[in-house]
Amino acid sequence: MQKLNRRLGFLSSLPILAVFLVAFFAPLMVVALFSVMPPKVFNLTNTPDFSAYSVFFEQGYYRSLLWSLGMALGSTAILLIVCWPLAYGMAKVFRGFTLVLTVAVVMSLFVSENIRLFGWVLTLMKGGLIEGHIRAWTGIGFDSPLYGIPIIVFGLVYVYLPFMLFPLAQGISMVPDDARQAAADLGATRWQILTQIDIPLAAPGIIVGCLLSFVLAAGAVAEAKILGGQAVITIADDIETAFTFGQDWPLGSALSVILIFIIGSLSLLGVSRVDLDRIMGRKR
Amino acid sequence: MPASRSTRIVLLVYGLVVIGLLYLPLVSVGFASVSQARYLSFPIKRYSYKWYAEVLESGTVRDLLFTSLSVALIVMILSVVIAFFGALAFARYEWRYRSIFQKLILLPIFFPQTVLGLALLMWFNALGIIPSWKTAVVAHLVWIAPISTLIVAIRAYSFDPALEEAARDLGANTPTILREITLPLLLPGLVSSGLFALLLSWGNFPLSLFTTGADSTLPEWLYAKMVSGYSPLVPTLGIMSVVTSIVLILTAFAVAWLARSIRDSHAA
Amino acid sequence: MNSDALLRLENVVKKFGRFTALHGVDLEIHEGEFFTIVGPSGSGKSTMIRLLVGMDEVSDGAIWLRDKRIDETPAHERPTCMVFQSLALFPHMSVGQNIEFPLKLRRITPGKRKARALELLDLLRLPRDYYFKRISQCSGGEQQRVALARALAFEPEILFFDEPLSALDYRLRKTLEKELKDLHHRTGKTFVYITHSLEEAMVMSDRIAIMKDGRFEQIAVADEIYSQPVSRFVAEFMGEVNLFEVTSTGGLLSGSGLEVDPDVARTDLPEGEKGLLMVRPEYVRFGDGTDGFEYTISGRLLEEYALGSRIQYEVETAGGRIVTVEKLREDRATSESGSDVTLGFDAANTHLIVEN
Numbered sequence: 001m002q003k004l005n006r007r008l009g010f011l012s013s014l015p016i017l018a019v020f021l022v023a024f025f026a027p028l029m030v031v032a033l034f035s036v037m038p039p040k041v042f043n044l045t046n047t048p049d050f051s052a053y054s055v056f057f058e059q060g061y062y063r064s065l066l067w068s069l070g071m072a073l074g075s076t077a078i079l080l081i082v083c084w085p086l087a088y089g090m091a092k093v094f095r096g097f098t099l100v101l102t103v104a105v106v107m108s109l110f111v112s113e114n115i116r117l118f119g120w121v122l123t124l125m126k127g128g129l130i131e132g133h134i135r136a137w138t139g140i141g142f143d144s145p146l147y148g149i150p151i152i153v154f155g156l157v158y159v160y161l162p163f164m165l166f167p168l169a170q171g172i173s174m175v176p177d178d179a180r181q182a183a184a185d186l187g188a189t190r191w192q193i194l195t196q197i198d199i200p201l202a203a204p205g206i207i208v209g210c211l212l213s214f215v216l217a218a219g220a221v222a223e224a225k226i227l228g229g230q231a232v233i234t235i236a237d238d239i240e241t242a243f244t245f246g247q248d249w250p251l252g253s254a255l256s257v258i259l260i261f262i263i264g265s266l267s268l269l270g271v272s273r274v275d276l277d278r279i280m281g282r283k284r
Numbered sequence: 285m286p287a288s289r290s291t292r293i294v295l296l297v298y299g300l301v302v303i304g305l306l307y308l309p310l311v312s313v314g315f316a317s318v319s320q321a322r323y324l325s326f327p328i329k330r331y332s333y334k335w336y337a338e339v340l341e342s343g344t345v346r347d348l349l350f351t352s353l354s355v356a357l358i359v360m361i362l363s364v365v366i367a368f369f370g371a372l373a374f375a376r377y378e379w380r381y382r383s384i385f386q387k388l389i390l391l392p393i394f395f396p397q398t399v400l401g402l403a404l405l406m407w408f409n410a411l412g413i414i415p416s417w418k419t420a421v422v423a424h425l426v427w428i429a430p431i432s433t434l435i436v437a438i439r440a441y442s443f444d445p446a447l448e449e450a451a452r453d454l455g456a457n458t459p460t461i462l463r464e465i466t467l468p469l470l471l472p473g474l475v476s477s478g479l480f481a482l483l484l485s486w487g488n489f490p491l492s493l494f495t496t497g498a499d500s501t502l503p504e505w506l507y508a509k510m511v512s513g514y515s516p517l518v519p520t521l522g523i524m525s526v527v528t529s530i531v532l533i534l535t536a537f538a539v540a541w542l543a544r545s546i547r548d549s550h551a552a
Numbered sequence: 553m554n555s556d557a558l559l560r561l562e563n564v565v566k567k568f569g570r571f572t573a574l575h576g577v578d579l580e581i582h583e584g585e586f587f588t589i590v591g592p593s594g595s596g597k598s599t600m601i602r603l604l605v606g607m608d609e610v611s612d613g614a615i616w617l618r619d620k621r622i623d624e625t626p627a628h629e630r631p632t633c634m635v636f637q638s639l640a641l642f643p644h645m646s647v648g649q650n651i652e653f654p655l656k657l658r659r660i661t662p663g664k665r666k667a668r669a670l671e672l673l674d675l676l677r678l679p680r681d682y683y684f685k686r687i688s689q690c691s692g693g694e695q696q697r698v699a700l701a702r703a704l705a706f707e708p709e710i711l712f713f714d715e716p717l718s719a720l721d722y723r724l725r726k727t728l729e730k731e732l733k734d735l736h737h738r739t740g741k742t743f744v745y746i747t748h749s750l751e752e753a754m755v756m757s758d759r760i761a762i763m764k765d766g767r768f769e770q771i772a773v774a775d776e777i778y779s780q781p782v783s784r785f786v787a788e789f790m791g792e793v794n795l796f797e798v799t800s801t802g803g804l805l806s807g808s809g810l811e812v813d814p815d816v817a818r819t820d821l822p823e824g825e826k827g828l829l830m831v832r833p834e835y836v837r838f839g840d841g842t843d844g845f846e847y848t849i850s851g852r853l854l855e856e857y858a859l860g861s862r863i864q865y866e867v868e869t870a871g872g873r874i875v876t877v878e879k880l881r882e883d884r885a886t887s888e889s890g891s892d893v894t895l896g897f898d899a900a901n902t903h904l905i906v907e908n
Contacts, residue, residue, distance in 0.1 A: 002378065002608060002609070003609065004458075004626070005377045005378045005379060006377070006378070006379045006380060007379075008372070008377050008379075008458065009372070009373050009376075009377030009378065009379025009380075009382060010373075010379055010380075010381075011369075012369035012370065012372040012373040012377065013369070013370065013373035013379075013381075013385050014369070015365070015366045015369050015370065016366045016367075016369070016370040016373075016389065016429055016430070016433060017385075017388075019366060019422075019425055019426060019429055020388070020392070020426070022422075023404060023407075023422045023423065023425065023426045024391070024392055024400075024426050026407055027400070027403035027404050027406065027407035028403055030403065030406045030407045030410050031399075031402075031403045031406065034406060042409075043410075044410065082302075085295060085298060086295070086298060086299055086302060088295070089295035089296070089298070089299060093291065093292055093295055094292075094295070094296070094299070097296060097299060100303075101299050101302075101303065104303045104306065104307075105303075105306065107529070107530070107533065108306045108307065109483075109484070109487075110483035110484065110486070110487050110529045110533075111310065111487055111525070111526050111529065112487040112488070112489050112502075112503040112506070112522075112525065113487075113489065114489050114503060114506060114507045114510065115310075115313065115487075115503070115506060115522040115525065115526070116309050116310065117309070118309070118313065118506075118510050118518065118519075118522065119308070119309020119310050119311075119312045119313040119522075120308075120309045120312075122309070122312035122313060122315075122316050122324065122519070123308055123309055123311075123312040127324075127325040127326060128312065128326055129308075129311070129312040129315065129326050131326075132325060132326025132327055133326055133327055136326075136327050158305070158306075161302075161306070211394070212393075212394065215394045215396075216394070216396070218396070219395070219396020219397070219398060219399060220396075221398050221490070222489075222490075225511070226510065226511075236396055236398045236399065239398065239399060239402065240398055240402070243402050243405070243494075249406065252402060253406070256399045256402065256403065259396065259399060260395075260399065263394065263395070263396065264391075267390070267391065267394040268387070271387050271390055272387065276383075276386045276387075277375075277386075277441075280375070280434075280437060280438055280441055444638050444640060446636045446637075446638045446640040447640050447642060447643075449607055449627070449636070449640065450634070450636055450640035450642075451642075451653070452607075452626070452627045452628045453605055453606070453607070453627045453628070453632075453633055453634050454628075454633060454653055454654040454657065454702070454703075454706050455628050455629075455654050455657045455658070455706065456628055456653075456657055457628055460657065464653075465642060468644045469643070469644060
């Protein structure tokens with residue numbers, strides 16, 4: 001049975017690995033190769049140089065990267081605070097409402113993110129759903145909060161909420177009620193229960209949630225473009241521009257490699273600390 | 285430690301506010317889609333369905349829907365097949381590289397989709413493949429198949445491996461076990477993973493943007509119109525896309541409910 | 553191949569990486585026997601049954617079924633069948649479909665399949681209309697019977713049981729133990745049962761094997777294991793026991809503060825050899841030193857515990873050794889805690905364990 005299991009495990013991993021090989025690892029190789037090509041070439045037959053990487057520092061692309069990472073960090077921190085009570089409710093307090101909340105949040109994921117962000121534009125713009133109605137009723141209008149950095153962070157929080165909420169709820173549901181009860185019996189305050197019991201025991205969920213939201217937010221484009229009106233350029237936006245308007249594939253590739261490197265090492269670091277079997281509910 | 289009544293109520297209200305905020309933008313889009321004015325401004329003065337009529341008559345829109353739906357359906361079918369086996373490798377079988385495999389599966393989910401789309405574009409270019417909606421299927425698959433795998437894996441974790449061992453003990457070989465035991469038991473997971481795959485592909489924009497070539501999916505077209513200035517067709521089509529998703533979800537729930545009630549009436 | 557055993561293990565070894573779960577085990581099980589393997593968790597009994605059914609491969613040695621070597625045969629090709637600890641009933645099939653599963657795999661026609669399934673429901677004393685029930689609609693005991701029916705439908709040469717009763721409550725377990733023994737009589741099949749509960753083993757089995765650390769400590773009929781254990785482990789595993797370290801001196805066993813009547817309690821143990829003198833608590837009596845017991849020991853009564861129909865006493869003797877005495881409730885002793893008592897027992901009720 002062990003031998004059979006080993007063989008079946010290997011065989012059944014093959015379809016998805018084949019997809020990965022053809023459409024994930026191979027393209028990444030191409031990106032890596034293009035990143036060491038001289039500027040503005042469209043094939044890989046040139047002599048490698050590292051000029052594209054020096055452009056990253058010389059032409060201020062690192063600023064986009066720092067903006068992206070900074071906003072990702074900010075939105076992740078806000079998400080953690082915003083989602084914690086809700087995740088706690090889903091895992092420990094609500095009964096039927098957990099299902100309602102889950103379905104509602106998951107369904108929102110199926111709507112293209114640019115339609116939802118566009119909806120925020122219609123809601124928040126001058127003459128939009130909120131300002132328009134308030135002005136019509138009270139006669140007092142106000143400036144739109146659109147096109148700034150706070151609204152981009154808001155957009156990131158909005159779009160990536162499910163990616164923080166669900167892992168967090170899963171993590172908190174792994175905290176045994178007995179442990180909280182026992183801590184309370186032993187005289188722990190609410191704050192002590194949170195810091196001594198909940199957070200350490202829910203750590204896998206917290207790690208996965210923070211990792212997912214940070215990494216996805218760091219690679220985001222649409223929030224800054226649609227809500228931010230390009231108040232800041234994100235690194236993913238720079239990459240896109242390099243490939244499209246800039247027609248400089250090596251530059252785009254080099255920027256991609258830098259972003260992939262940061263995201264990849266963070267992901268690997270975080271994921272290697274988590275027992276996936278446990279967080280996904282293996283019984284044995 | 286049961287939460288107090290007031291905690292429960294506060295959290296419940298908070299949850300409702302979050303749901304409200306989640307859907308508030310769609311409310312705006314919904315209103316915009318029935319505003320008669322070409323240039324939107326709230327409060328809406330005159331309502332009309334004329335944009336819907338225009339959308340339905342438009343040949344472009346029909347093409348967009350057809351492309352989006354073809355991609356989504358093919359992605360769904362392939363994802364479910366891949367996820368069935370992938371989930372067994374992820375959750376069920378003990379094999380040597382299982383924990384590496386598990387982490388590998390997560391990589392594309394963590395990956396920025398824009399970059400993935402561009403990388404695929406270069407790869408197709410290097411291979412001499414001209415991008416079309418078919419290449420978009422491949423792109424969607426890289427991101428969606430792992431998600432489907434995780435969904436099926438959750439189901440695979442919840443069933444007792446002794447069931448497969450028992451079937452083998454009673455004389456079933458591997459194909460029979462897969463057909464008679466594993467497949468029926470994973471079926472609910474496969475259905476929901478299929479639904480996820482269909483809807484995620486239907487709504488995907490960043491991957492489609494760079495990999496559809498001359499073809500265009502609905503989210504792509506909407507994005508193009510959004511950035512090039514307001515068009516009253518954007519909210520209209522947006523709402524139609526959302527409604528399609530809802531119809532698909534409801535259909536899936538109805539089918540699942542029907543299947544269960546038929547099964548129960550047989551068993552009773 | 554000169555044995556008439558149905559199942560025979562020859563020097564079976566099982567290793568998991570560096571850990572050895574079974575150290576070269578030999579065993580013979582005979583046709584029609586109810587054979588139970590008992591051991592604490594980690595003793596290797598679960599590994600043993602997985603090898604016997606074919607869910608794991610042996611690392612070394614051989615398993616024979618009659619004159620066919622089967623240790624290389626995969627589970628689905630072995631003519632044996634197991635009732636799982638979790639029962640492993642297929643939740644997506646009805647009771648009938650579960651029972652018919654092995655028959656369906658053999659391409660037996662639906663009509664015959666159903667007839668056989670109904671027969672088996674009768675045999676297991678389940679109502680025939682359970683045929684259409686869902687597994688989730690059956691109680692724990694009913695599920696147990698369905699699992700048995702499914703295993704019997706396979707018509708196995710040997711039926712294995714992997715602690716199938718461990719999850720049930722006490723009363724139901726007692727009922728099913730008796731039913732299982734009865735079923736064994738009625739079917740005449742060979743049953744091989746794994747459990748950690750000695751009580752369960754004693755009620756049902758013809759023979760019992762005691763396992764420890766991947767080896768068999770003793771294989772014998774239940775009575776023999778109880779009254780003549782081969783080691784301290786078996787003696788203690790089989791319930792309350794008093795063990796006295798003794799040495800053979802001048803043809804007598806002495807030590808641990810025991811006083812021996814030299815006229816009757818002679819021993820064959822060679823001079824100077826050490827052993828453990830075992831006496832079960834029910835054979836130890838309170839006396840006044842004039843009752844003529846072959847062995848006597850004095851001490852102080854510590855505590856009295858009521859065990860339902862029996863009463864148990866703890867007596868502290870010289871050197872802090874605790875001796876346990878058991879009496880029927882009707883013979884309850886009158887001594888008070890803290891009082892000095894004399895205990896006695898006869899050599900006929902003792903057993904000498906010589907461990908090497």
